[in-house]
Amino acid sequence: MTFDVVVLGATGFTGRLACEYLAQRAQKGDVKPVSWAMAGRDLQKLEGIKGELPEVAKEVPLLKVDVKKIEELKEIAKKAKVILNFAGSPYADKALPVVEACASNGCCYVDITGEAPFAKTSAELYDAKAKETKSLILHMCGFDSIPCDIAAFMVAKEMRKRYGMGCSKIRAAVLKTSVGVSGGTIYSGIHMLTTDQENAEAWKDPYGMEPPGGxxxxxRCDGGDTNLPRWDELNERWVMMSPLSNPSVRTVRRSNALMGYEYGQGLSYGEGMAVPGPVSGWLGTTAMGMVVLSLALFPTRWALQRWVLPAPGQGPSRKTLEEGYFTVRTVGRGEKEVDGKNPTVAAQVQSGSGGDPGYKCTALMAVESALCCALQRSACAEGGVHTPASGLGQTLVDRLNDAGMKLFVEPRTEVQDVHSLFSPHAVWTHRGRGSYGSRKLMLRYA
Structure with missing residues (x-):
């Protein structure tokens, strides 16, 4: 039997949400029914997860597979069009055998990692083989880094359509978000801070994920890749470093390179999280730095893991999952002047009905990315290690809109100076508030 999608790591927090999403799609009556299976090490746990799904999922097959056993993975890859991999936390020490199995057997691969060093290693080891077998390997297919990657794609595409030119500069701003935090995400971050130092250069180099010859x-020199608070002239607001920006900016730059620099050969790309002003930006940056330092040092890390942070497999409440949201706004400036002024294009990616960006909406984005490969393979890139934008492009934009998210290019305005894009009263204001409890952590910006 051949499956459209095999969900690997289905017993993990986000893996369970992906199975739930697939079951709900079937319950609503898909235009194209999807054959799928759940895979993991423990069949008893898989059976328990399946028992919690809608009745329509009662016949979904369960596959026993250990991600450390390459032969088992290859057998699964032979049976699937796509392996949707949630067996990470971190991916760096678990996922390369899965990529190898897919690349060797012409099976597509999708994951939600935000680990740039892992994605870089994956490309170095398996891009050539994946091109040979026409296996499409896609990393960063969750909140890391679909919103910013796809928004930049939409802006650059519209700039070409409207003005026949690439972009000299693209800036993304996370305008608002309410996101829960799971143990898996935290433990991936801890791994990168404490045990993945050999790949630290992929984090430091702004172009660490570019293909050879990029x-x-x-x-480096114009504010596109700085961790300090700054004025975003295209979005006309102050921004600070986003927790997602490190992998996301590298993903966008890899997209541009893989697409033959369609975005612009001299493109400057950057992103941040909107804040009311420089003071709040510096306070937020300081607080973020203290959190990172606390996780990097053993005594404080131990205390946080013992009493505050969720454990692996734990995540936000159902209420947080349903009520979460995000909006990313991305603005591009053209390479050339038109009538003495700079042409600009803006696009937005919103969660819509997708829910919590880090988990519920991430599951949605990952599943729809996998379904692009399974059901619309000819509309995707031929093969190789790609990004969501370079591998899926408009096909993914359309699927996410159909799934309840909102992705759109803002209506055309007159060619103008970027500082007149907004009226003063249009600037977003925010309040930041956080809550935490025993073994739970949630961040909210609204």
Missing amino acids: LRGPD
Whole structure:
């Protein structure tokens, strides 16, 4: 039997949400029914997860597989069009055998990692083989980094359509978000801080994920890749470093390179999280730095893991999952002047009915990415290690809109100076508030 999608790591927090989403799609009556299976090490746990799904999922097959056993993975890859992999936390020490199995057997691969060093290693080891077998390997298919990657794709595409040029600069701003935090995400971060130092250069280099021969760009010197609070002239607001920006900016730059620099050969790309002003930006940056330091040092890390942070497999409440949201706004400036002024294009990616960005909406984005490969393979890139934008492009935009998210290019405005894009009263204001309890942590910006 051949499956459209095999969900690997189905007993993990986000893996369970992906299974739930697939079951709900079937319950609503898909235009194209999807054949799928749940895979993991423990059949008893898989059976328990399946028992919690809608009745329509009662016939879904369960596959026993250990991610450390390459032969078992290869057998699964032979039976699937796509392996949707949630067996991470971190992916760096678990997922490369899964990528190898897929690349060797012409099976597509999708995951939700935000680990840039892992994605870089995956490309170095398996891009050539994946191209040979026409296996499409897609990393970063969750909140890391679909919203910013796809928004940049939409802006660059519209700039070409409207003005026949690439972009000299693209800036993304997370305008608002309410997101829960799971143990898996935290433990992936701890792994990168404490045990993945050999791949630290992939984090430090703004172009650490570019393919061989990439042109690189000017981002080091113009505020496109800084961790400090700054004024975003295209979005006309103050921004601070986003927790997602490190993998996301590298993903966008890899997209541009893989697409032959369609976005612009001298493109400067950057992103941040909107804040009311420089003071709140510096306070937020300081607080974020203290959190990172606390996780990097053993005594404080131990105390946080013991009494505050969720354990692996734990995550936000159902209420948080349903009520979560995000909006990313991305603005591009054209490479050339038109009538003495700079043309600009803006696009937005919103969660819509997708829910919590880090988990419920991430499951949605990952499943729809996998379904692009399973059901619309000819509309995707031929093969190789790609990004969501370079591998799926408009096909993914359309599927996410159909799934209840909101992705759109803002209506055309007159060509103008970027500082007149907003009226003063249009600037977003926010309040930050957080809550935490025993073994739970939630961040909210609204």
